[in-house]
Amino acid sequence: xxxxxxxxxxxxxxxxxxxxxxxxxxxxxxxxxxxxxxxxxxxxxxxxxxxxxxxxxxxxxxxxxxxxxxxxxxxxxxxxxxxxxxxxxxxxxxxxxxxxxxxxxxxxxxxxxx
Amino acid sequence: xxxxxxxxxxxxxxxxxxxxxxxxxxxxxxxxxxxxxxxxxxxxxxxxxxxxxxxxxxxxxxxxxxxxxxxxxxxxxxxxxxxxxxxxxxxxxxxxxxxxxxxxxxxxxxxxxx
Numbered sequence: 088x089x090x091x092x093x094x095x096x097x098x099x100x101x102x103x104x105x106x107x108x109x110x111x112x113x114x115x116x117x118x119x120x121x122x123x124x125x126x127x128x129x130x131x132x133x134x135x136x137x138x139x140x141x142x143x144x145x146x147x148x149x150x151x152x153x154x155x156x157x158x159x160x161x162x163x164x165x166x167x168x169x170x171x172x173x174x175x176x177x178x179x180x181x182x183x184x185x186x187x188x189x190x191x192x193x194x195x196x197x198x199x200x201x
Numbered sequence: 202x203x204x205x206x207x208x209x210x211x212x213x214x215x216x217x218x219x220x221x222x223x224x225x226x227x228x229x230x231x232x233x234x235x236x237x238x239x240x241x242x243x244x245x246x247x248x249x250x251x252x253x254x255x256x257x258x259x260x261x262x263x264x265x266x267x268x269x270x271x272x273x274x275x276x277x278x279x280x281x282x283x284x285x286x287x288x289x290x291x292x293x294x295x296x297x298x299x300x301x302x303x304x305x306x307x308x309x310x311x312x313x314x315x
Contacts, residue, residue, distance in 0.1 A: 091243075093243075096241060118301065118302075120303075127308065127309070128306075128308055128309070129205070129291050129293070129306025129307050129308055129309055130244070130291075130304075130306050131306070132303050132304070132305075135301050135303070137301070175243060175244065177244075177304075179302055188234070188246060188249055188259075189302065189304060191236075191243040191244040191245070192243050193241060193242060193243045194241070194243045
């Protein structure tokens with residue numbers, strides 16, 4: 088079983104601050120995704136990164152895939168209360184042989200204080 | 202209308218009772234999944250199905266069973282519920298596009314076993 092550890096598990100910061108959330112594993116992934124989950128809802132996909140070293144931006148959110156494809160980070164600039172939620176990373180493992188299923192990380196619960 | 206629906210949304214049951222959680226989707230996806238979510242553990246896969254005749258165990262299938270009644274329907278059963286099955290349960294569907302796997306989650310079922 089491939090494990091994805093996220094850190095920190097909980098993070099509470101003031102509106103306007105910057106933050107980084109990490110997702111780490113000893114396994115290599117063919118791709119890695121980030122989801123955000125709000126209370127009472129299921130997770131929703133934010134981004135997929137595929138290439139080692141890849142950086143993707145989604146407004147104030149910057150996602151990076153590690154060069155070795157074992158880790159990823161999510162950086163939020165000037166956090167806003169609407170960013171509050173549970174952030175989950177999820178990796179698709181190599182090799183998969185058509186039997187793909189995602190392995191989810193442990194989650195980071197982010198609270199932005201107005 | 203939601204693409205992935207789950208019923209019931211909330212359920213309280215007693216130890217030893219049989220309970221079924223239902224999932225329906227209108228996305229036309231072949232792949233469906235059942236996860237449970239516990240604090241600090243992220244999402245853990247219970248069962249998954251890649252088409253109507255395909256059923257596979259996930260990492261925590263003990264105490265659970267599933268039925269894929271049709272492409273659009275995937276139900277999860279707890280034959281004899283126990284308190285440590287108290288959790289938030291999510292159904293998901295997925296599609297592979299251009300080599301990328303995206304999962305679409307239902308709103309979740311909150312289950313309490315007394």
